[in-house]
Amino acid sequence: MLARCSRAAASHFFHQLRNNNNSKDAAFKFISHQSYAKAATAAAMAASPILSSQKVFPSNSVVNLDKMFRSKPCSLALAPDSPLRIEEPEYEGIRRFVLKLLLFYSKQSKSIRGANVVYRRIVSQVDRPAIYEVFNLEKTFKMTFSLLVLHMWLCLRRLKQEGREGVEFGQYIYEIYNHDVELRVSKAGVNLLLTKWMKELEKILYGNIVAYDAAMLPEAKPDELPKVIWRNVFSDDGTTEPDDTASQAIQAMARYVRHEASCLSLTDKEAMFSGNFMFTSLENLSSHARR
Numbered sequence: 001m002l003a004r005c006s007r008a009a010a011s012h013f014f015h016q017l018r019n020n021n022n023s024k025d026a027a028f029k030f031i032s033h034q035s036y037a038k039a040a041t042a043a044a045m046a047a048s049p050i051l052s053s054q055k056v057f058p059s060n061s062v063v064n065l066d067k068m069f070r071s072k073p074c075s076l077a078l079a080p081d082s083p084l085r086i087e088e089p090e091y092e093g094i095r096r097f098v099l100k101l102l103l104f105y106s107k108q109s110k111s112i113r114g115a116n117v118v119y120r121r122i123v124s125q126v127d128r129p130a131i132y133e134v135f136n137l138e139k140t141f142k143m144t145f146s147l148l149v150l151h152m153w154l155c156l157r158r159l160k161q162e163g164r165e166g167v168e169f170g171q172y173i174y175e176i177y178n179h180d181v182e183l184r185v186s187k188a189g190v191n192l193l194l195t196k197w198m199k200e201l202e203k204i205l206y207g208n209i210v211a212y213d214a215a216m217l218p219e220a221k222p223d224e225l226p227k228v229i230w231r232n233v234f235s236d237d238g239t240t241e242p243d244d245t246a247s248q249a250i251q252a253m254a255r256y257v258r259h260e261a262s263c264l265s266l267t268d269k270e271a272m273f274s275g276n277f278m279f280t281s282l283e284n285l286s287s288h289a290r291r
Helices: 002-020 036-047 093-101 107-127 129-134 141-187 194-215 224-234 244-265 269-274 282-288
Strands: none
Touching: 107 141, 107 269, 129 282, 141 194, 141 224, 141 244, 141 269, 194 224, 224 244
16 A cells, blocks of 8 residues: 555656746646656656656666676675775774763764765665666666665665664664755755655655565565566556566566675674675676676
8 A cells, every 4th residue: 555655656756846847836736647657757857858868778788687696695794904994983082082072972973973874885876877787777866766765675674683773773874865865856956845745755765665575575476576676666657567678677676686685684783883884786797797
């Protein structure tokens, strides 16, 4: 039920995003008969006119998708000597004393800093060109938002394994995500009733999370995750089934999602709470799987 509501909310939001570029007086009329996919595509074209002439699923993929994401899962934690690690700052003397008084070393402050790093890892994976090249996707507002939600879900799903502490830490990540999405929506052209549209995107987030969780249950059908990915990420023309060109990329993304979920499960708590992990590098996979 929530998943269906999220698609309706998405249709509403992306339609308004498109209209906002044409007429601000008519920007907030609800067109109930438009599908999520059609509205999202129109919004993407309006918000990114340079990309409007590109195909969503180019046939000349630069990678062999059938070879992707079949390796054995492993921890995503960064090595102790990795230059990508971000360590807690350690101060001495009077500076440390003052920072303690200011609660810099409190559990909440450490959690907020860690959550910022985790979210930066998510954004790094979503904003890099490689993820769009590998899966043959246009980089539009709708597409980036869909991938952002997908990777948020992956992290929040892993954090739930840590019980209440993980859920609380996930809330800090969500607050950072919410602020980032608000900035992205503003840049995409929505300046009126921003709070209303943020609520619509919140419905989409929760609807997608419910759908992804259900697709990953042991009793879920094998084709359930590809179907959810098709609806939430790939679908752009309102069809109920992907065409032959899209199906290969959808299956590859389903393997990617399962692979990352397994890898995150193997990633230790310290890495998850400090942000000292990295999603699988799609740049490296792309170079190894070239035709």
